Amino acid sequence: MGTRSNILFNPAARDAFLDACRALDTQLSPVTASQAYGAIRAAVPNFRMRGTDQQLSYYDLFVIWHAASMENRLSVGNSAHSGPIFLPWHRHFMLLLEQWMQQVLGDDDYGLPYWDWAADGELPAAQQFRTQLFSAGFIGEARGSVFSGPLGEMRTRLRGTRFWDGTRWASVVESGPALRIQRDAGNDIATLPDQSDVRRAFDQPEYDVPPYTAGVQHGHRNLLEGWAPAGDAPALHNRVHVWVGGDMGPGTSPNDPIFFLNHCNVDRIWEAWMDDKGRRYRPAAGEAPTGHALDAVMFTLIGPARRPSGVLDVSEQYTYDSLDVF
Amino acid sequence: MKEHGESGGAPERRAAYAKLDEGLDGLEVRATFEEQAHHGHDQTSARSVRTVSHCGHTIEVVTTYEFKIDGKPVSGHFEVNDAGKVHCHDLPNYAFTSALELAKRLADLIGDDKLVDQLNAATDDRSGGGHDGHGGHGGHSGHDSGGEG
Known part of the structure; x- marks a missing residue:
């Protein structure tokens, strides 16, 4: 069983994560872009791709899986975002990545690291993108192309874009030339979430509240996802995506491994909430909205499918080194 | 307060462990789908309705x-x-305070118009569907596909 730890304080977990990202990105899977596109479009007609037919890396499969999840649009949000499913779906998503990393590392006890961004959010804005995290020994440059460290060897091949299809600027995933990871930290929005923001989400007594949309102003999920409070949005998880910028912007955001450092911390905050408030989830089995209930099958492209009920207790899968989240 | 398993959260056993390459030869999406799941993707105008109750009145914008x-x-x-x-x-x-800012960001996302598109031809050959075709899944009806529970 893996232990998930703070990337800044556990050099072994940091190095293993960087090595595993590089390994999954440089090893080509047996899946081509056209095979992945065909499989997804058979189930999600909204999903659009264009560009080169190329062999995808194992890492690319997570990129396309995430992008496709957003095109399975539901009456509330989509099959991974803007509704109650947000937290269990990303836990499900990262469980497979962690298991694949364990295999490429040959270490069954490997656990993903997390980035405690709320701690950095306590720093002055000008220092937040100049921390040790954005250095050659960690994840590389905060702005522009990532050249330094192991992630400087990674390339993106799938990118969320807009394309003129003859009638409209349509949203597509483009399969194109291999490019370096791009970041633009602190330019779109100057500051990361801070510990008072985390505390506000932690103090919510309910996991989620009807009508379970991105518009609800209470509930742990919507505050942690970052749509509420409306005047402060983007907050918490969303704010980290926007603050990092670059490849973290579109639906292909797992292109940047900082995606997983962010989501591992989001998962840690949810775990801390459940540890304190109980392993409660809403909506209950069979309840609306479709695709968000406790017994909904979570959008799965690779690996075993799961339901939220199967990921509320992950004590046999992994643990965190600390649930002190603020 | 610890109410372990209140909503059915039994620990998942490691039997669900997924090996690299397992299932990759027959890639397939499994999910709970919803009927009419094509909310607004191909629309070129978007209508948004906000409602609020205020002093006994129902307001709709x-x-x-x-x-x-x-x-x-x-x-x-x-x-x-x-x-x-x-x-x-x-x-x-993202949530933009100005629709103009959103439009500028969408313009920034415009892709490479010189990229040769091999994917739609390859996929259409395989599925027999057109570029905008909705082949494959048929009418979504709030059903599950392939969940292991």
């Missing part, structure tokens, strides 16, 4: 957006939240 870049329409699912910020599904974490 309807906003319609139509985005154009270089005179050409932009498709997508655009929403306005209660704070008046605008959101679009392909910038999933």
Whole structure:
């Protein structure tokens, strides 16, 4: 069983994560872009791709899986975002990545690291993108192309874009030339979430509240996802995506491994909430909205499918080194 | 307060462990689908309705957006939240205070028009469907596909 730890304080977990990202990105899977596109479009007609037919890396499969999840649009949000499913779906998503990393590392006890961004959010804005995290020994440059460290060897091949299809600027995933990871930290929005923001989400007594949309102003999920409070949005998880910028912007955001450092911390905050408030989830089995209930099958492209009920207790899968989240 | 398993959260056993390459030869999406799951993707205008109760009155604010870049329409699912910020599904974490800022960001996403598109030809050959075809899954009806529970 893996232990998930703070990337800044556990050099072994940091190095293993960087090595595993590089390994999954440089090893080509047996899946081509056209095979992945065909499989997804058979189930999600909204999903659009264009560009080169190329062999995808194992890492690319997570990129396309995430992008496709957003095109399975539901009456509330989509099959991974803007509704109650947000937290269990990303836990499900990262469980497979962690298991694949364990295999490429040959270490069954490997656990993903997390980035405690709320701690950095306590720093002055000008220092937040100049921390040790954005250095050659960690994840590389905060702005522009990532050249330094192991992630400087990674390339993106799938990118969320807009394309003129003859009638409209349509949203597509483009399969194109291999490019370096791009970041633009602190330019779109100057500051990361801070510990008072985390505390506000932690103090919510309910996991989620009807009508379970991105518009609800209470509930742990919507505050942690970052749509509420409306005047402060983007907050918490969303704010980290926007603050990092670059490849973290579109639906292909797992292109940047900082995606997983962010989501591992989001998962840690949810775990801390459940540890304190109980392993409660809403909506209950069979309840609306479709695709968000406790017994909904979570959008799965690779690996075993799961339901939220199967990921509320992950004590046999992994643990965190600390649930002190603020 | 610890109410372990209140909503059915039994620990998942490691039997669900997934090996690299397992299932990759027959890639297939499994999910709970919903009927009419094509909410607004191909629309080039977007209508957003916000409602609130105030002093016994029910207030409804309807906003319609139509985005154009270089005179050409932009498709997508655009929403306005209660704070008046605008959101679009392909910038999933953003909420813009100005629709103009959203439009500028969408323009930044415009891809490489010189990229040769091999994917739609290859996929259409395999599925027998057209580029905009909705082949394959048929009518979504709130059903599950392939969940192991």
